[in-house]
Amino acid sequence: MSERTNERGAFANAGSEPPGEDRTREPAKAADTPPRAGTPSRGRVLAPALARVTPGRRGWIAVAALLAVACYLPFQLVPFRVFQFTMVMVYAVALLGLNLLVGHAGQISLGHGAFFAVGAYTTAIMLDRWDLPHLATLPIAAAVAFALGLAFGLPAVRLRGLYLALVTLAIAIFLVPLLKRFESVTGGSMGLTLAKPAPPAWTGLAEDQWLYFLTLAVAVLAFLLAYGLLRSRVGRALHAVRDNEAAAEVMGVRLPFYKTLAFAWSAMFAGAAGCAYTWVIGFVSPDSFVVTLSITMLAGIVIGGLGSFSGPLLGGLFVMFVPSISQDVNDAAPGVIFGLLIIVVMYVAPTGLAGLAGRVTRSTKNILRKE
Template sequence: MIQLKEASPRAPVRARRAPDPRWRWAGLALLLAAAVYAPFQLAPFHVFQLTMVLIYSVALLGLNLLVGHAGQISLGHGAFFAVGAYAGAIMLDRYDLPYPLTLPIAAAVAFVIGLALGVPAMRLRGLYLALVTLAIAIFLVPLLKRFEELTGGSMGLTLAKPAPPAWSGLAEDQWLYFLTLVVAVVAFLVAAGLLRSRVGRALHAVRDNETAAEVMGVRLSSYKTLAFAWSAMYAGAAGCVYTWVIGFVSPDSFTVNLSITLLAGLVVGGLGSLSGPVLGGLFVMFVPSISQDVNDAAPGVIFGLLIIAVMYVAPTGLAGLAGRLLKKIPRKE
């Protein structure tokens, strides 16, 4: 007679506890308080650096919608950034519009161009889509130089920066920082709401499995095109604010290297995460300068090695690494 062994008792499986949303809101409030407090404690140059981090974060937020959430690829995001910068600069230089009005106009112009480019791009994928977007970034610089009467040609356009109002008591660098902070906060709130909606679920379905998404009734062509348009709109808004902060635009500031750097910053920061663009903005702002300080002769080599090192330590980006570290923290039952 065959005797069956008695099964050993197993420990009950504990369900993973969902993070308390109150802690998330508390963390966001603490981060926002630190962002408001920072410009009063830092030197003007460091305030400028933080302002640029916010600008790059907004641009990367749009790129994240396209790459991280819709599953598309773009090597021409710097071109949309340049479109927004020049749209804002032309509105200020040629038509003397108030600064607040240039932001929605620049975003709208970039949205329309992204929508127009998204229609043919929706039929492509992978390497072919990457080459098309790369071509956009390549031909933009000579195109800007050709229309010299409008864009200033190779010399670019020099603009006055927004002056802080007398009632604010802020220095120019602090005022520009807070303007950029307001734009960044609104951009992140809109993106968070978009991703939690039906549109966000459709983008994720397209990213994960296009065939299954189409069977479920998701219109692939519409959402792919809109993803390009939304991505371009965020980049255009960031480019417009860049014009306010720098006070100067030139075609040589928007070469293909900018597009590649933005994509690298997003991958390092973390795809598909709202915190990824912020971490990517820090990477885009500070890593090139650190590379330049390490070795003036080969900053590109140092930059590339740092990217490889980060990808080796954190394959899912810095946001994914932070998430894994937080999960290892023991919690009280």
Template sequence: MSLDSKVEVKPAPVKQRRRFDRRWAGLALLLAAAVYAPFQLVPFHVFQLTMVLVYAVALLGLNLLVGHAGQISLGHGAFFAVGAYAAAILMDGWALPYPLTLPIAAAVAFVLGYALGVPAMRLRGLYLALVTLAIAIFLGPLLKRFEGVTGGSMGLTLPKPAPPAWSGLAEDQWLYFLTLAVAVASFLLVAALLRSRVGRALHAVRDNETAAEVMGVRLSFYKTLAFAWSAMLAGAAGCVYTWVIGFVSPDSFTVNLSITLLAGLVVGGLGSLAGPVLGALFVQFVPGIAQDVNDAAPGVIFGLLIIAVMYVAPTGLAGLAGRLIRKIPRKE
């Protein structure tokens, strides 16, 4: 190899550092905008952004299972409901302070996800999807049967977390910043996880299970953990949902929620950290748009919008945004 050819390969790490710096700069700008937004918006719009963050955390967990581990789940709304009800019961029946409900709700969802993940990992594809769908179907009637604990069909009404006097924030702003803190912590946790050996093992399982097993990856172990981590994040999102809404009932966690979450993730983009955020925007706003377009058949409009997005962006909105950014000419 000549000296000239050796010199030519040296700028590559510099380009990687530039891309890394641009990414962190973009994330810092996005976080600054997120902190600034609630001071410029009316309370209803602050509430909408808060719900976007709640759904983003739930979709982050689903993305870990579907996008990074290559498993399928149609029952993610059930783990969301478990976290919501765990927080509600702890606050209503045990009078536990709301900050303590978050780790407990996440732990309960983690244990349940792990317990259900062990038998579910014997299945794959449509069979696994059917089992997870069954979980979402029977959870609602199960919650209604334990009326003394869950409130039955009437649900539970809870006080929302009040902002401390030193904050100077309104209730909607305080709830927004609580949710933002949980969302940022969740994304940092998943980003660190995906950069570790565990993340590489999950990607190996997703890409080729046979090759991963030959390389020494324990399939059942990592699949089950992915299921549990996914449930944990959904439980955390459900807990924050209880803080924000102040009410839980079985009718809030139907099968449609699980299907909508999966559709939102696919639309946002599988296997991307930006996908859950874009998917959460889709889940929060598109059903309302569909309702405004046609009150008689919002589901039809919602389905057509999903088809249209998938036609324009087969890899999701995150993939479309990535392609558009790469087309922008840059100065070397």
């Protein structure tokens, strides 16, 4: 790890020192309960993430290697596997948005799937009604989701913690009957079937490979955008809001503005992911976006790693492959694994798989150095 990252890491921990007590339940209770000095404070749980906002040189090499592998993969795998990896990237983009909101801004959303659905349906309706070219649907779907996120972010700003969770959950539940109701536009329960983007002849790619590369481009774009966003003052403001709202406000961070913005950005990423989803699947129906999707997404990002850049990718891999592998055992097996892992991750590795990987690398390095 480079020196610069270390400096940032140290600063991050110092900055988030006040434990999360002030954010818990009724403040009166919190004020009366003395902060338990002995137990590790969970307010800092997400703090190490800040250290990873700027990867060192080694981080960039890893990213380049990952990209190279990603470009090589579709030529080596059977179409079904290529499809699976395409879906991993779709989920990763959606989880990137959720990570922005939950991991970086510290707000809870149980309705992320709703914005994903908005992106998917916006794309589907544009393709179905106006025959727009596929690529043109991406910015529009993202913009629509952004605007809706902004609209829901405004009232959400007044809600803290669990109330926000409640409202977002209610939105996710309400969306399905709403989609079924406006049958003339959304195709009702039957859904809409659409043409997938056809690979241009000059590429010589098969359809699944072309879809893969389109999604890869969307994912790279999304990660670059999120990277830039988090490195800017927006990112620092979000982290300040997450770590200590009162302190952030005192330092001049406009809480309502940044919370709304976090909500809108996260919705935008979900919308873009939803758009890619429609391209890849070529079919949307209300039953693909039931509330389970939102909950699975939350599970994915928690297990993948809140507040880190590899978290969404690991979460995407997890959301895609764990169900398809464990479903052979029992229909309910994915749920059991997800549920157990969420709880266990919150106890022992609050930074998720990404944090765990980082910890393993560091401790191996220490061991090697000693020998």
